[in-house]
Amino acid sequence: MTSGVKWNEDYADPQSDVAQFSRHEPEPGVDITVSYMRQLESEAEPGTKWVYKTGETNLIGVLASSASGKTLSEYLSEKVWKPFGMEQDATWLLGSTGHEISGCCVQAATRDYARFGLFIMGGGLVDGEPVLPEGWIAEATTKQADIGKPGAGYGYQWWTLDDGAYIAQGIFGQAIFIDPKRRLVIASNGNWPQATDRQGDQGEERLAFFRQVQKAIDREAQR
Template structure:
C-alpha cells in the first residue's frame, strides 16, 4: 500500500534532536521563530496518543499559518439513506483504528457521518500529506487563469533560480508526478536524509529555502524515467504557483475553491520559514470540507481548472512498484478506477467515480504509517463503497 508520509517533516524534522531526544512539550517554545518551528516539529512523530488527540485538531495553536477563508454561501450536504453497514462494525473499526472522523458522501448526500476522540463537525483536523492533492489542484487553476501556460513547460520557466541544476529540462508534469529524476532521500528515520536536512542549511539572504536546497541536488536518472516520493518537490510546486500567481496559496485556494465551491468553514494552512505555506502538508480542514474537496475533484472542477484536468490528474502517470496502484498529479491511484489523497497517522480522502462516492477519514493512528493499519483501512473502505453501491 502506498505510504502517506509526513510532508511537513521537510520543514519540521530538521533538527539534530530528530530521531533522538525529543524536546519536552512542557518547555515553552516560540512557534513564530524558525528554531521554534523545528523544535515543535521534531516532536510530532513522537507525540503520545494524548498529544496527538489534543494537537491534531488544533495545529494552529502550535504553528503559524494563513487562513483559507470560506465564503457566505455553503454547499449543502443533505442527509441521504443510511449506509447499510451495522453500527457495531463501524464502532469497532473506529475504536480499533483511532478514527476521529468518518464521512461517506454519495451523490452529494451524507450516508454516514461519525465523530470520536473529541472531534466534531465544527472542528478541523490536520491533513498532513493530503494537502499535496490540494496544491496540485492550484496548478490546474493557475493554468485556466493563464498564470501558467501548460504542464509541459519547464519548471525553470517559473523558478529561474533552478537553472543550471538537476531541474534543467524537468517539466511541471514531472514535478507533479515526482518523476524529475533528481536524487532524493525521504527516509524520516535518517537524520542525514534530504527530508530531514532540507531546512538545516544556512540560506543566503533573499533566497527561498526550498529552492536553495533543491537546486543543489544531483540528477539521478533521466526526467520521467523513475518515480521517487519527494516532499521537497511538492514544496517546489507551491513556490511555482506562488510565483506564477503572485498570491499566497491560502488566498488562491480560497478564491478558486473554498468560496466558489461553498466550503463550510475556514481552513488553516501552516507556513514555513519563508512565510509561505508548506505546500506539501499541513492544511487543517473540517471533515465535511474534506468531503467537499473530494466532490470537487469528482465533479471535474468546471470553471476552476481546465476541462479534463482531474481526469488527467487522477490517472496513474507513474508506476510506484505496487500492482494496481500508481501516482498521478499528487493524487494516489487505486484499483477499480479509484483515486485519493493520503496523509500519515490515518488521514484520507478516497473517491470512487463509478458509485460517485467520497469517503473521508481523519485519524490519530498510533503510528505514522503501518502496513497492518493500511490493510485494515483498505478492507473497510472497500466495504463502505460496496455498501454505497447497494
C-alpha cells in the same frame, strides 16, 4: 515524482531530506524550498524512476504562487474555498521563509476535506464554471507512474487505483478517497503513531475499510 532527483522521504531518518529541509538555512533572499531543492543531485534520467518527494510538491506550490502573484492561501481561498462553500476557515503552516509548505500541513475540518473531494469528483466546477483546465482531473487521477505496487499507481499529486478510484493520502492516516463510479467520497482523519509515505499495513487496513464501503454501496444498489 519522476524528475530523477535523489531524495529520501523516510520520516524516521533524521538525515532524510524531509528532516534536513526543515533545518535548512536558505540562501539570502531565496525561498527555502528553492534553496534546498536546487542543491540536490540527480540519480536517474527524468521520467524513468518514481520516488515520492514532498520537496517536489513544495516546489509546485512555489511555482503556483509565483505564477498567480498571490500566496497559496489567498489563491485557494479565492478559487475554491469560498466559492465552493467550505464550512470553516482552514490554516496552512508556513516554512521559514514565509511561504506555505505546499507538500503538507493544511488544517481543515473533516467535512471540508470531504467537500474538497466532491469538488474534485465533480470536475472542479464552482457554480457550473470550471476552476481547472479541461481534462486535467482525468489525467491527474489516472496512473501516470508505476509505484511498484499491484493495482496502484501515481498520477499528478494523486494516488491512483486501477479500478478508477483515487486517493489523497496523509502521512498519519488522513485520506480523501474518491470513487467516481459510485459517486463516493470518504474523508478520514489520521492517528497513526508513526508517519509513513508508503502506508504499509496500516494503509492496507484503511484501504480495506474503503473497499468495504464500496461493497456496501454495491449491495444496496442490488436491492
